[in-house]
Amino acid sequence: MSFVMITDGFLSNGDAGKGYRIYFDPPPPKDLLPTVWLDFHISGDYYQLCEDDSTKRQFSVCPRTGKKFVRVPPRRGVRLYTDEKIGTDAQHMGIVANVAGKAKHGIIVAPGKIDPGFLPSRLVLVIFNQSSSSVILNVGDKIAAVAFAQLPGECKPTDSKGHANGQLPAYDARLWSKLWTWISSQNYSSLGYDVLKLVITVVGAWLLVQLGLRKP
Numbered sequence: 433m434s435f436v437m438i439t440d441g442f443l444s445n446g447d448a449g450k451g452y453r454i455y456f457d458p459p460p461p462k463d464l465l466p467t468v469w470l471d472f473h474i475s476g477d478y479y480q481l482c483e484d485d486s487t488k489r490q491f492s493v494c495p496r497t498g499k500k501f502v503r504v505p506p507r508r509g510v511r512l513y514t515d516e517k518i519g520t521d522a523q524h525m526g527i528v529a530n531v532a533g534k535a536k537h538g539i540i541v542a543p544g545k546i547d548p549g550f551l552p553s554r555l556v557l558v559i560f561n562q563s564s565s566s567v568i569l570n571v572g573d574k575i576a577a578v579a580f581a582q583l584p585g586e587c588k589p590t591d592s593k594g595h596a597n598g599q600l601p602a603y604d605a606r607l608w609s610k611l612w613t614w615i616s617s618q619n620y621s622s623l624g625y626d627v628l629k630l631v632i633t634v635v636g637a638w639l640l641v642q643l644g645l646r647k648p
Contacts, residue, residue: 523583
C-alpha cells in the first residue's frame, strides 16, 4: 500500500451519488495539483471545548478585522470542524496529520483515519495547545492535512454511526442522553452498602444535633 498522487481528475466534488474514488469539497486550487497532501481549514460554524463537548460555542470576532477566532488556552483542547467535506470509496482510505505551521506554535492535531466507505461529510478534529501560552486560531486557517492510500481490494464500508448516515459525530448529545449513558455505565454491586452508609451518616449527624440542642 502506498499513498496516491492527487490530480484534478482523481477527485470528485459534485453529486456524491454518482460515485467517486475520493470526494473533496470545496476542491483544492488547481495550481496546487498534483500533490499527495490536501489541506483542511477551520469552519466558522461553531466549536466545542474538549471538557464540555455538549455545548456549541460561537467564535469571537475581532473588532478590527472582523475575523472570527478562538483563543485556545495553554494545555487545553478544542474540537473544530473542517470547512471541507470528504469521502472515500471502499478502495481508498485517508490519514489525517498535523501541519508544521501550527505545530511550531504548540498546536497539535490528534492523528486520525478516514475509513474506506466514509460518506462525504465534514470532519471533527481534536486540537490541543501543548504550549505554555494561549494560541489564537482563525476561521479559515489551515489546521491539518490528509493523504490517501489505495487499497489492493475493496474493504467493507465503515458502519460507524457518524459515517453511515452522513451526520456529524454525536458530540452534541443532549443532557438526558449523557446522563443515561453515565447511569448505565455505573457499577451497582455495592449500591446498597453505599446507601446504608449514607443513611447512617445522616441519622448520626441528626442525633448529634438533637443531643446538642437538649443540653441545659
